Amino acid sequence: MIKKQAIWIAMFILSTTTSAIAEPMCTPFKVVGGEGNSVSKQVSQPNMTKLVRSNWDTDFAVPTRESFKRFMVTLKSESSAKAPFQVQINLKYNDKTVDKAFDSKVELDPGKSKVTTVTPRVNNQPYQINVNVGGADAIGYGYNLSLSGCQ
Numbered sequence: 001m002i003k004k005q006a007i008w009i010a011m012f013i014l015s016t017t018t019s020a021i022a023e024p025m026c027t028p029f030k031v032v033g034g035e036g037n038s039v040s041k042q043v044s045q046p047n048m049t050k051l052v053r054s055n056w057d058t059d060f061a062v063p064t065r066e067s068f069k070r071f072m073v074t075l076k077s078e079s080s081a082k083a084p085f086q087v088q089i090n091l092k093y094n095d096k097t098v099d100k101a102f103d104s105k106v107e108l109d110p111g112k113s114k115v116t117t118v119t120p121r122v123n124n125q126p127y128q129i130n131v132n133v134g135g136a137d138a139i140g141y142g143y144n145l146s147l148s149g150c151q
Helices: 002-022
Strands: 026-028 038-042 057-061 070-077 083-092 098-108 113-118 128-134 142-150
Touching: 070 083, 070 098, 070 128, 083 113, 083 142, 098 113, 128 142
Parallel strands: none
Antiparallel strands: 026 142, 038 142, 057 128, 070 113, 070 142, 083 098, 083 128
16 A cells, blocks of 8 residues: 555656756747737738738747747647738847748638747747738638747
């Protein structure tokens, strides 16, 4: 009986320790030129001229005093029908280079979310992350967008 209790206690300690280690510390990023850590938009018409710009791009500022192993982009549909978003995630670096970390169509049911995880270059953190949500098939569809960095 004592042996079973010892095994149970050891398993409990291991499971609580493992779950505490498994959960990374993530920091929500601020929207550049906006307020808060998320933005809600409705996909506009694409760029027609230099004077008429779409609202497809959203930039997030990466905190400079922290180092992140991965970035988590959360896109949530705010539409009443299945939304066919075209999504690109671009990591901008101080040397004026950009890594296209994700480029794919993301179809979301009403009220559903998708989390996309991307990673930076080894030993190099971006200063900003651009998320482009749009596409001709997505015009008029609404969404909420947020981004976090995880250590």
